[in-house]
Amino acid sequence: MDNRPLKELLYKIADDQLILGHRNSEWTGMGPLLEEDIAFSSMAQDKVGQSLAMYTLLQSLGEREPDLVAFTRNANQFHNCVLVELPNSEYDFSLVRHFFFDTAEAIRFELLSDSSFEPLAQVARKIRGELRYHTLHANTWMKQLGSATQESMSRLQASLNLAMPFALGIFEDSPLEEELIASAVFAGEQELKNRWIKKVEEIIGQTNLSLPDVKAIEPILGGRIGKHTEHLQPLLDEMSEVFRIDPAADW
Amino acid sequence: MNSYTTDDIYSWLEEVKDPEIPVLSLVDLGVISEVSIKGGAVTIEMTPTFVGCPALEVMKSEIATVLRNHGVEVVHIDVTFRKPWSSDRISEKGRASLKAFGLAPPPPSQLFTDLGVLETAVCPRCNGTNTELKSPFGPTLCRAIFYCHHCKEAFEQFKPI
Numbered sequence: 001m002d003n004r005p006l007k008e009l010l011y012k013i014a015d016d017q018l019i020l021g022h023r024n025s026e027w028t029g030m031g032p033l034l035e036e037d038i039a040f041s042s043m044a045q046d047k048v049g050q051s052l053a054m055y056t057l058l059q060s061l062g063e064r065e066p067d068l069v070a071f072t073r074n075a076n077q078f079h080n081c082v083l084v085e086l087p088n089s090e091y092d093f094s095l096v097r098h099f100f101f102d103t104a105e106a107i108r109f110e111l112l113s114d115s116s117f118e119p120l121a122q123v124a125r126k127i128r129g130e131l132r133y134h135t136l137h138a139n140t141w142m143k144q145l146g147s148a149t150q151e152s153m154s155r156l157q158a159s160l161n162l163a164m165p166f167a168l169g170i171f172e173d174s175p176l177e178e179e180l181i182a183s184a185v186f187a188g189e190q191e192l193k194n195r196w197i198k199k200v201e202e203i204i205g206q207t208n209l210s211l212p213d214v215k216a217i218e219p220i221l222g223g224r225i226g227k228h229t230e231h232l233q234p235l236l237d238e239m240s241e242v243f244r245i246d247p248a249a250d251w
Numbered sequence: 252m253n254s255y256t257t258d259d260i261y262s263w264l265e266e267v268k269d270p271e272i273p274v275l276s277l278v279d280l281g282v283i284s285e286v287s288i289k290g291g292a293v294t295i296e297m298t299p300t301f302v303g304c305p306a307l308e309v310m311k312s313e314i315a316t317v318l319r320n321h322g323v324e325v326v327h328i329d330v331t332f333r334k335p336w337s338s339d340r341i342s343e344k345g346r347a348s349l350k351a352f353g354l355a356p357p358p359p360s361q362l363f364t365d366l367g368v369l370e371t372a373v374c375p376r377c378n379g380t381n382t383e384l385k386s387p388f389g390p391t392l393c394r395a396i397f398y399c400h401h402c403k404e405a406f407e408q409f410k411p412i
Contacts, residue, residue, distance in 0.1 A: 042388035049303015
């Protein structure tokens with residue numbers, strides 16, 4: 001069987017998790033509140049661990065071992081969406097990105113829990129439970145700060161507007177996807193996007209914020225085929241620094 | 252011919268504790284999904300509490316050490332998600348050890364995974380029920396932070412999942 005479509009799916013999921021996991025870890029020691037510092041650090045740990053599970057599945061399909069895959073590729077070999085590589089900026093942007101991304105991620109793993117590729121379905125059933133905590137966290141803060149002060153609302157609104165075209169890039173089409181849908185491995189990006197829009201509308205509807213009109217926005221695409229912003233390579237350089245100095249380092 | 256049974260293996264595994272919660276054995280934590288013996292080799296199937304649990308490697312090496320100390324020649328450890336871990340798999344004895352350690356045991360996971368209800372924790376110190384969720388994330392992936400309005404102390408809960 002040609003497993004290229006499956007590998008492509010796993011690479012984009014894993015790369016999203018690894019890169020956003022790294023961005024989340026940049027909040028360690030920097031959070032606006034101790035609880036937020038811990039929350040972003042915990043989500044970083046979850047995401048990097050989840051990416052390891054995905055890279056391990058890829059290894060079982062004939063790809064290289066997870067550390068090599070994570071630490072030796074260049075930016076143009078990564079399949080993450082552009083949204084996750086953007087710098088953390090201020091807390092409002094990080095929160096909005098976390099809300100947009102994890103809403104999609106939770107639905108993705110809900111769908112994958114029924115995947116016909118059983119090893120993926122098994123780990124998806126586990127990960128979807130963990131992601132409950134990520135969406136609970138994002139929704140709680142979006143609802144609280146999205147109806148709080150003038151400053152919190154205007155900051156979040158600006159970040160919603162800024163992040164939306166990048167968020168739509170999560171669902172970038174792939175020519176290989178038809179096969180995954182036909183073989184019931186994954187329901188597809190379009191299905192995911194439709195469910196995502198409903199969910200973000202539901203949460204934003206409980207705030208004083210307004211969601212930009214998704215139909216009027218041009219998505220920022222390219223991440224899935226290795227076209228990234230100038231922000232990804234410096235992240236990779238930092239993430240892989242120790243590995244490149246000493247690939248056998250143990251700590 | 253082996254002189255040990257799977258029951259022996261389970262009782263030896265009682266010696267291996269969760270490195271992040273040293274009062275809780277891996278058996279009581281519910282991460283051991285299967286034990287099988289074939290000739291001189293023992294295979295332990297285990298599943299992590301969280302996919303990104305950093306304690307997994309420590310647990311694996313301690314399992315191997317303990318079993319070898321009891322005379323098992325070959326130890327295989329398979330980590331799988333065939334039967335994914337849930338906090339409902341913590342034994343009654345494990346729940347009591349958590350409470351004695353100062354961690355509120357998890358409520359049934361369905362309350363959270365189906366209904367999203369997290370705000371139920373009984374204070375492990377004073378048994379007060381007037382408690383408040385402060386953060387769904389804590390010092391380890393498996394803990395949330397609560398505050399007890401009765402004894403006015405913060406406490407941690409082992410998260411339902």
